Amino acid sequence: MAVLGAFLAALGITDAFRDTSQAPISQARRYSALAAGLATLAALMAASGLPAPTVLGVGIPLALLLTAWALDDVIGRAIGEKGRRTAAFSAIGAGVVIALLFGGDVATAWPTWVPGPLSEIPPARVILVGGIALVQVTTANVLVRLILDAVNVPTKEGSDRLRSGRVLGPMERLFILGLGLAGNLTAAAVVVGAKGLLRFPELAASESSSRSLPPILIQKTTGNDPGNGGQTAPATPVHQGPNPVTEYFLIGSFASWLLALGSLGLAMLVLG
Incomplete structure (x- = not known):
């Protein structure tokens, strides 16, 4: 121990x-x-x-x-x-x-000089x-x-947009650990849900900003088609992938929660 x-x-x-x-x-x-x-x-x-x-x-x-x-x-x-x-x-x-x-x-x-309940x-x-x-x-x-x-999630944009993550993360992990050791995992679940609610406006704004970007245009050549004379086909619009800020929040949050729960499990295993 x-x-x-x-x-x-x-x-x-x-x-x-x-x-x-x-x-x-x-x-x-x-x-x-x-x-x-x-x-x-x-x-x-x-x-x-x-x-x-x-x-x-x-x-x-x-x-x-x-x-x-x-x-x-x-x-x-x-x-x-x-x-x-x-x-x-x-x-x-x-x-x-x-x-x-x-x-x-x-x-x-x-x-002997250590006093009190400790x-x-x-x-x-x-x-x-x-x-x-x-x-x-x-x-x-x-x-x-x-x-x-x-998992190749860009961290710079997410950390810039969700700047308090490095403070909220430790706080929520300590809450989960403390409440779990106290035998109140239900309250720990409330903490997890509260974080999602608090972050929702920022994530919604980020999603709206991402959707306003123009789609990526991909040109397809048809050089193997003799009837087309090797001309370039019209560009096909391809929409952007998942919003990196949302990915950063979701994967980062789940990783943070798993670390807190893993630490709680380790503590309970050793402490009995």
């Missing part, structure tokens, strides 16, 4: 420090973010109370996977954009699996929930963008 929370918290801290909303990221910022993530991982692993051999045996692979995640731009330049996405998803998936399989828990207690909650539980919550705020935004890139 604590090892999984430490890995997720390290991911969240890394992405918070490197500020993935800004591109490109400088080398100094990228490596500073990685150092912050590795320090978080080491500190929380040490606080888990596990024996030193276990901390090293599990912590080193997790540190390598965290490095692969933080240096995804460098990996992308070496193996291509598709390989970069594969490596990024694989790093997170492998880290979660390793933490679940080999990150056993040891009963630990808070220091001292009654096992530290491992706090580390896990904190790590999952931190991922919703930072790392999940990166994962959503990777999913959009993987």
